[in-house]
Amino acid sequence: QKEVEQNSGPLSVPEGAIASLNCTYSDRGSQSFFWYRQYSGKSPELIMSIYSNGDKEDGRFTAQLNKASQYVSLLIRDSQPSDSATYLCAVENYTGRRALTFGSGTRLQVQP
Amino acid sequence: SQTIHQWPATLVQPVGSPLSLECTVEGTSNPNLYWYRQAAGRGLQLLFYSIGIGQISSEVPQNLSASRPQDRQFILSSKKLLLSDSGFYLCAWSVRGGQTQYFGPGTRLLVL
Numbered sequence: 001q002k003e004v005e006q007n008s009g010p011l012s013v014p015e016g017a018i019a020s021l022n023c024t025y026s027d028r029g030s031q032s033f034f035w036y037r038q039y040s041g042k043s044p045e046l047i048m049s050i051y052s053n054g055d056k057e058d059g060r061f062t063a064q065l066n067k068a069s070q071y072v073s074l075l076i077r078d079s080q081p082s083d084s085a086t087y088l089c090a091v092e093n094y095t096g097r098r099a100l101t102f103g104s105g106t107r108l109q110v111q112p
Numbered sequence: 113s114q115t116i117h118q119w120p121a122t123l124v125q126p127v128g129s130p131l132s133l134e135c136t137v138e139g140t141s142n143p144n145l146y147w148y149r150q151a152a153g154r155g156l157q158l159l160f161y162s163i164g165i166g167q168i169s170s171e172v173p174q175n176l177s178a179s180r181p182q183d184r185q186f187i188l189s190s191k192k193l194l195l196s197d198s199g200f201y202l203c204a205w206s207v208r209g210g211q212t213q214y215f216g217p218g219t220r221l222l223v224l
Contacts (some may be wrong), residue, residue, distance in 0.1 A: 034211075043202055043215040049212055088156070102156040103155060104154060105155060
């Protein structure tokens with residue numbers, strides 16, 4: 001079983017729609033969760049982090065965390081073609097080291 | 113503000129040749145440093161992480177090694193490259209004790 005799972009996509013949404021990206025994780029003790037965006041050929045850039053159950057909003061982005069269900073999601077409102085990228089979910093595993101485990105990413109395509 | 117540099121940006125090397133990739137961080141002290149590899153269309157695989165000078169932890173046994181000769185310098189090396197070493201190599205940093213990681217621009221390595 002993969003530690004962090006994401007649907008590889010592509011997830012295609014029309015411009016202006018809400019894009020919903022999902023991630024599940026296996027380590028019930030995980031405390032820190034991150035979303036990164038990676039454009040083709042570029043390195044990942046941090047979008048936002050979330051540590052507590054519930055929603056966290058930052059501009060057009062909302063992260064949602066449900067630790068009981070071991071589920072974290074990212075909503076992108078008013079999707080723009082410039083949002084087309086691969087979105088990586090990352091989870092900190094407390095296995096004696098401070099490092100992140102990444103999902104393989106979901107490719108998002110926003111159609112103009 | 114903090115900046116992370118990686119070089120070279122791209123590299124084409126023959127099988128069996130040595131490798132040295134360098135990563136430096138500016139604007140912070142005592143960072144945690146990380147090396148990841150991303151194969152084409154795949155997620156990020158943690159290779160090494162370091163919490164201080166000379167302190168390196170290896171995550172995946174392979175023909176790569178890492179060194180941290182200075183506080184803000186992290187080097188990835190190999191004595192003999194394999195075809196399977198091709199990929200996108202990413203260096204990342206976080207504050208000491210922190211979870212959020214920030215990535216450098218990456219080095220794209222092609223082994224022929």
